Amino acid sequence: MKLQKVTATAAVVLSLAVTATACGSSKDDNSGSGGGSKITVGIKFDQPGLGQKKADGSFAGFDVDVASYVAKQLGYAAKDIEWKETPSADRENALARGDVDFIVATYSITPEREQKVAFAGPYLLAHQDLLVRKDENISTGTDLNGKKLCSVTGSTSAQNIKESIAPKANLKQYGTYSECLDGLVGGAVDALTTDDSILAGYASQEQYKGKVKLAGLKLSNENYGIGVKKGDTKLKGQINDALEKMVSDGSWDKAVKANFGPAGYKNEPAPKIGAIVR
């Protein structure tokens, strides 16, 4: 094989890789808001308490409740909402391609992300926290050095622990929080760390009730926003109005209690629109 041939092959391989990743699905045209048509909303399918697809195919969680309320304010009935799974890595692209109209999926507002998408909200202020066994006592972040922690591969929480909160902690990373939870209950790890809202959702599950608790540390500020396509100021404004209404008519509080109640989660008061806590 000559070198020329090799470079040519490499070029072909690479260009194929680019085209394979670049072709998104095209969506039938229903941009903007209006009655009668459908609206597509991106959520998580695998986070109990926030966005979860139940065994019977229905959806439940705080993010789902917020999304449903917002969609209703935009003039869509519950049956006109199309739920789409948007995993963390795919959120920016899903909005840019127009696969979804807006995203409510534990989407923390960060400067890097604001360059790619626009955020309505925030609609919830969460903090990185720990989930520990009932009998554990951890009161500050530095107590974690030397402890065994578990988090999800590549997540912001895992990086915070490694870089700032407790660099000497022993960190295990798995693909899902459920895998960490088994280790926590079984004693292989001492604490599981991520946003308290997500932890509350897991702690509220039947099989873990009474076995685990939230430590209540505020290790970071996570401002959950609703992602919309960059430049779509009209939709962003409409969603912001809907969120304000949701807080003022009490639906917001009700949704928090319904989804995070069993875990003893002390939620922050509803954030003001545009008030991002860094």
Next chain:
Amino acid sequence: MFDFLEGYDVLGAFWTTVQLTFFAAIGSLIWGTILAGMRVSPVPLMRAFGTVYVNVFRNIPLTVIIVFTSLGLADVFGITLGVPDDFDALGFRLAVLGLILYTSTFVCESLRAGINTVPVGQAEAARALGLGFTQVLRLIVLPQAFRSVIGPLANVLIALTKNTTVAAAIGVGEAALLMKEMIENEAQLLLISLVFALGFVVLTLPTGLILGWLGKRLAVKR
């Protein structure tokens, strides 16, 4: 354009990938050779073990094997491979173990194909000279078998290199894990994926070319 690469140890992550590949390759070669020996041995029990092992491990998805080493062996049974308090080292060793368990089956099957290229007459002649089974295998059959399957083994090695990305599932800090972190922070899915895809091409393309050339040179002309 590529300013998002700043502050990330991309080379370090790929170095971990290379290390995983290296140790798993050595281990798979040894264990795979032993398995191949078992599968052609005159002892029925050994043959049965080899066959069952290969068919079981070849058909379990690698992700399941690697996640099980961590969730099952380490978390539940407390097998910590000599590093109970260092999750980084433990994850690395468990990943290498999982990769060996899986990849050795492919090494074994390639090698068995190679053994079949050696004419039966050679083994018979060796037996007639009074060599035992292991001697026949070691001195006569395996050297020729290896030379004829360098190409297929190169394919296994390339697959292994890419399979190391599964180690991210148990938190080993190799290329795929860094890629996840970067996508989480930088919101640059396409460019980041491209950089890592290129990284793997840089790793595997020379492997394929060099071993392909070597295979041509060393193959026993019959």
